[in-house]
Amino acid sequence: MLRFEDVIKGCIRNDNKSKEMVYKSFYGYLMAVILRYTNNRTEAEELVNDTFIKVFKSIHLFIFPSEIPYAEKAFKAxxxxxxxxxxxxFLRTRKSFLSIDDFTEEAEPVSSINVISALNVKDILKLLDDLPEIQRLIFNLFEIEGFSHQEIAxxxxxxxxxxxxxxxxxxxxxxxxxxxxxINTYETN
Structure with missing residues (x-):
């Protein structure tokens, strides 16, 4: 069995078997990431393939962490x-989804209810589809992907x-x- 580092080095050498291993290993993960941004399966499949094209074109830029056991986690991130x-x-080119009003944080009251902390990850992902697109994107980037507000801006x-x-x-x-x-769950039970 090949070590992960050898598979990545194979991809750098443009070895098709290594690329296939990476593709099969990470396709599901990338599909899950993309589906958080678009709930259209056909678009998501296309975007996953576009992502792999970008990954393979720039794989030589991937920097292995100093501790090899963490290489797969670092690559996944x-x-x-x-x-x-x-x-x-893709979403940016598809349409203009941002309508920015000049508003301040103080104008938006913060609710004291802390329901979010009790949510299961699956529940959040299902509910995300009902958010307006810009809110869903920013929630994904900040809460799930770990981007800072500065990066999102x-x-x-x-x-x-x-x-x-x-x-x-x-x-x-x-x-x-x-x-x-x-409420709907309790009413139906």
Whole structure:
């Protein structure tokens, strides 16, 4: 069995078997990442393939961590960021989904209900589909992908405060959706 490092080096040498191993190993992961941005399966499949093209073109730039056992985790994070940016670039070209009002964080009250912390990851991902697109994207980038508000602001060319407000709105909407889901669940039982 090949070590992960050898597979990546094979990809750098343009070895098709190594590329196939990476493709088969990470296809499901990248599909999950992309589906958080677009819930259209056909678009997602295309974006996953676009992501792999970008990964294989730039795989020589991947830097192995000093501790080899963490190489696969580092690679997964690296390709996850490529997938996120590929999805965002696609959404950006598809339509203009940002309508930015000049608002401040103070104008958005923060709810004291802490329903989000009790949510299961699967529940959140299901509820994300009901968020407006910009809120879903910012929630994904910040809460799931680990981007900072500064990075998100650069990606969308918006003020950092707008990123924070969209995240706050997304969390409030998720709380409402979650509460409604709980109410519906109790009413049907």
């Amino acid at each position: 690296w390709i996850g960021k490529i997938a996120s940016r590929t999805a965002i670039d 650069k990606i969308f060319k918006i003020p950092e405060s707008s990123s924070r407000v969209y995240l706050t709105r997304a969390k409030q909407k998720l709380r409402t959706l979650y509460s409604n889901t709980l």
